[in-house]
Amino acid sequence: MALIVQKYGGTSVGSLDRIRNVANRIKKLRDEGNQVVAVVSAMGGVTDKLIGMARELTGEPAEREMDVLLSTGEQQSIALVTMALHELGVDAASVTGRQAGIRTTGSHTRGKIDSIDPTMMNQYLSEGKVVIVAGFQGLRNDDLIHTLGRGGSDLTAIAVASAVKADLCQILTDVDGVYTCDPRVVKDARKLPEISYDEMLEMASSGSKVMQSRSVEFAKKYGVIFEVRSSLNDNPGTIVTEEHDQMESVVIRGVSIERSQARLTITGIPDEPGMSARILGCLADAEINIDMIISNIAHDGMARHSFTMHSNDLGKAQAALKPVIATLPASKIETEAGIAKLSCVGIGMRSHSGVAAKMFEALGEAQINIGMITTSEIKIAVTVDETQIEDAARAVHTAFELDKVPSK
Amino acid sequence: MALIVQKYGGTSVGSLDRIRNVANRIKKLRDEGNQVVAVVSAMGGVTDKLIGMARELTGEPAEREMDVLLSTGEQQSIALVTMALHELGVDAASVTGRQAGIRTTGSHTRGKIDSIDPTMMNQYLSEGKVVIVAGFQGLRNDDLIHTLGRGGSDLTAIAVASAVKADLCQILTDVDGVYTCDPRVVKDARKLPEISYDEMLEMASSGSKVMQSRSVEFAKKYGVIFEVRSSLNDNPGTIVTEEHDQMESVVIRGVSIERSQARLTITGIPDEPGMSARILGCLADAEINIDMIISNIAHDGMARHSFTMHSNDLGKAQAALKPVIATLPASKIETEAGIAKLSCVGIGMRSHSGVAAKMFEALGEAQINIGMITTSEIKIAVTVDETQIEDAARAVHTAFELDKVPSK
Numbered sequence: 001m002a003l004i005v006q007k008y009g010g011t012s013v014g015s016l017d018r019i020r021n022v023a024n025r026i027k028k029l030r031d032e033g034n035q036v037v038a039v040v041s042a043m044g045g046v047t048d049k050l051i052g053m054a055r056e057l058t059g060e061p062a063e064r065e066m067d068v069l070l071s072t073g074e075q076q077s078i079a080l081v082t083m084a085l086h087e088l089g090v091d092a093a094s095v096t097g098r099q100a101g102i103r104t105t106g107s108h109t110r111g112k113i114d115s116i117d118p119t120m121m122n123q124y125l126s127e128g129k130v131v132i133v134a135g136f137q138g139l140r141n142d143d144l145i146h147t148l149g150r151g152g153s154d155l156t157a158i159a160v161a162s163a164v165k166a167d168l169c170q171i172l173t174d175v176d177g178v179y180t181c182d183p184r185v186v187k188d189a190r191k192l193p194e195i196s197y198d199e200m201l202e203m204a205s206s207g208s209k210v211m212q213s214r215s216v217e218f219a220k221k222y223g224v225i226f227e228v229r230s231s232l233n234d235n236p237g238t239i240v241t242e243e244h245d246q247m248e249s250v251v252i253r254g255v256s257i258e259r260s261q262a263r264l265t266i267t268g269i270p271d272e273p274g275m276s277a278r279i280l281g282c283l284a285d286a287e288i289n290i291d292m293i294i295s296n297i298a299h300d301g302m303a304r305h306s307f308t309m310h311s312n313d314l315g316k317a318q319a320a321l322k323p324v325i326a327t328l329p330a331s332k333i334e335t336e337a338g339i340a341k342l343s344c345v346g347i348g349m350r351s352h353s354g355v356a357a358k359m360f361e362a363l364g365e366a367q368i369n370i371g372m373i374t375t376s377e378i379k380i381a382v383t384v385d386e387t388q389i390e391d392a393a394r395a396v397h398t399a400f401e402l403d404k405v406p407s408k
Numbered sequence: 409m410a411l412i413v414q415k416y417g418g419t420s421v422g423s424l425d426r427i428r429n430v431a432n433r434i435k436k437l438r439d440e441g442n443q444v445v446a447v448v449s450a451m452g453g454v455t456d457k458l459i460g461m462a463r464e465l466t467g468e469p470a471e472r473e474m475d476v477l478l479s480t481g482e483q484q485s486i487a488l489v490t491m492a493l494h495e496l497g498v499d500a501a502s503v504t505g506r507q508a509g510i511r512t513t514g515s516h517t518r519g520k521i522d523s524i525d526p527t528m529m530n531q532y533l534s535e536g537k538v539v540i541v542a543g544f545q546g547l548r549n550d551d552l553i554h555t556l557g558r559g560g561s562d563l564t565a566i567a568v569a570s571a572v573k574a575d576l577c578q579i580l581t582d583v584d585g586v587y588t589c590d591p592r593v594v595k596d597a598r599k600l601p602e603i604s605y606d607e608m609l610e611m612a613s614s615g616s617k618v619m620q621s622r623s624v625e626f627a628k629k630y631g632v633i634f635e636v637r638s639s640l641n642d643n644p645g646t647i648v649t650e651e652h653d654q655m656e657s658v659v660i661r662g663v664s665i666e667r668s669q670a671r672l673t674i675t676g677i678p679d680e681p682g683m684s685a686r687i688l689g690c691l692a693d694a695e696i697n698i699d700m701i702i703s704n705i706a707h708d709g710m711a712r713h714s715f716t717m718h719s720n721d722l723g724k725a726q727a728a729l730k731p732v733i734a735t736l737p738a739s740k741i742e743t744e745a746g747i748a749k750l751s752c753v754g755i756g757m758r759s760h761s762g763v764a765a766k767m768f769e770a771l772g773e774a775q776i777n778i779g780m781i782t783t784s785e786i787k788i789a790v791t792v793d794e795t796q797i798e799d800a801a802r803a804v805h806t807a808f809e810l811d812k813v814p815s816k
Binding site for chain 1: 472
């Protein structure tokens with residue numbers, strides 16, 4: 001008998017039929033002798049509808065009230081899923097974020113989980129009940145309702161799994177697991193049986209949006225091993241865990257791509273202390289997420305900075321930088337949209353050399369020009385023309401033989 | 409400056425436009441220098457939709473989960489009304505039943521308010537905020553979400569008014585106040601400026617369903633004076649209060665009618681101790697609300713009992729009584745549907761005689777036959793043929809000159 005925590009997203013509980021399906025899946029686990037805690041999201045569409053009503057009433061709804069409003073979506077789901085379980089003869093009880101003992105900190109609509117007191121959940125488990133937990137929500141120390149922002153239900157599941165000392169945590173989603181590359185782009189992409197937290201984090205920050213980074217970070221911090229798998233079938237998914245010796249021994253675990261990127265380059269920056277901070281500060285104040293950052297000194301002794309960002313942010317970034325640039329007589333801004341980012345990720349890079357060379361060679365053979373290059377300990381990322389990103393992904397995927405199961 | 413507690417029902421917050429209207433009404437009170445606490449119901453239709461979903465999932469939804477599900481309706485309303493107030497520049501904060509400190513007892517879906525800790529509401533009031541409270545809900549001592557059943561938001565408003573020591577409690581509804589009779593039946597029915605708790609209770613139990621009896625009982629118990637008035641206009645409503653010397657001095661305060669009644673008579677009951685309890689027990693077990701009860705002994709020495717009930721319950725009542733009747737050889741059941749009840753209510757009856765005589769005379773002159781008769785200290789009720797109920801109401805209303813403002 002194992003204690004399994006599952007998380008079902010909004011699509012999985014998007015209709016009464018799907019709720020029945022979720023109940024059936026939980027019953028099956030229960031019939032196999034497991035204890036089950038399931039974290040559920042709001043029914044697909046409910047949250048958007050509530051946001052729409054709020055926006056119709058006021059341009060900028062107060063975040064405190066958005067938390068009160070949006071947390072009802074998950075509360076409805078837990079009651080409905082529990083009822084569907086009762087209909088199947090499964091003893092079950094719902095718990096809200098508050099009842100699950102989830103205490104949060106931070107500002108409204110962007111809560112962070114601070115602690116979990118699993119007393120009520122443990123009580124129900126000891127009574128033989130399945131426990132259905134509202135994702136995405138908790139209670140702040142000032143007793144106010146608090147939602148956790150994007151990916152909040154994943155975070156709830158990981159945190160609950162840690163609190164109830166689950167044997168396994170399953171994140172059930174609309175993909176089958178984590179692949180060596182997006183299967184829509186690379187036909188022979190392979191589902192990974194296992195991936196390390198660090199690789200998962202690099203994949204997430206490189207466009208493979210299976211999960212938000214903070215849920216993976218939370219899992220890594222508290223050592224929660226979890227599985228990403230489909231809510232639509234019973235295929236095994238991908239286990240996300242600390243790296244260990246029995247993991248498939250590969251140099252590159254996967255390739256991820258991110259489209260719709262843009263580059264912004266500032267030239268003619270005086271090479272003085274504090275200049276980079278001023279420039280990055282402008283972009284941060286304008287709430288622009290920049291991704292790759294490259295700086296160097298040109299032959300004229302002036303510095304140049306290049307950043308990548310989502311192309312939607314390019315105009316905003318240029319406007320935000322105007323005041324700074326105006327104070328620098330030699331400074332100019334160049335921009336380029338229509339680029340994409342390709343990242344190779346793998347903990348094996350730490351102990352293998354020649355990874356970059358092999359990657360660039362593969363891209364060269366495919367006649368693909370490389371723009372910017374950045375590296376971390378377990379990632380090499382390059383920008384290419386967006387029209388070539390799929391060819392680039394296939395070339396690199398093949399070069400590292402990611403379609404083949406590696407020998408141990 | 410006064411502290412006013414208002415209650416807005418589901419119709420009053422039934423659309424975003426109506427929510428804006430509620431916000432405007434609250435702003436007006438605020439602008440006049442008052443502090444305001446508003447208790448709101450779920451948007452009209454929301455509760456029924458949620459009940460429909462639950463019933464689609466399971467024949468008998470667990471009441472614990474119904475509470476979790478249905479309480480979300482009011483929680484959505486408080487957030488939306490608060491946002492609408494913000495849009496008008498009014499400082500406001502929502503509180504759920506739990507945050508309003510409403511502790512309850514009793515079984516799920518039929519909670520009773522046990523106590524209120526108004527700390528959070530008082531804090532917000534002292535900060536100059538309007539407080540928007542979720543009606544119909546509280547927290548049980550076992551930390552579970554609890555709804556209060558029919559009329560629960562009225563009850564919340566009365567209890568909150570008591571807890572925050574409000575100067576006035578206004579129940580805003582779709583009627584203008586309490587009338588001497590239903591104005592759709594008696595054209596010259598007059599809106600009452602004041603009515604006593606006891607009269608309001610008798611009117612409520614006699615078909616004038618402005619409010620559920622238990623809210624009035626709660627108000628009487630805690631001495632909460634409240635006003636029933638329209639949410640659609642600014643007309644003064646009816647003040648419900650303890651009887652006092654300055655109240656309009658009348659014998660009859662009002663006439664109420666209840667249609668779709670049925671009579672069930674059991675004859676040939678042995679005149680033995682315990683028989684009535686057995687019969688009434690059968691009806692109670694079948695959850696049939698009986699209203700008028702008349703018993704007497706016929707010329708053959710056998711007892712006969714007559715009850716009235718809603719005609720929808722007649723079949724169920726007959727079925728429920730079958731096993732008892734089967735054990736009584738001389739016993740028979742007679743039924744009559746298509747009757748209605750007319751009640752005259754007034755605290756003045758305590759000190760005036762001849763009220764029944766005057767009432768029966770008025771009915772006699774109008775050629776209306778009286779069926780059953782029951783009386784309480786401040787009420788006389790009779791049954792008449794349903795086709796004659798409107799004529800009966802008009803005849804009695806005129807006989808007691810209820811259309812005229814009484815001299816003090």
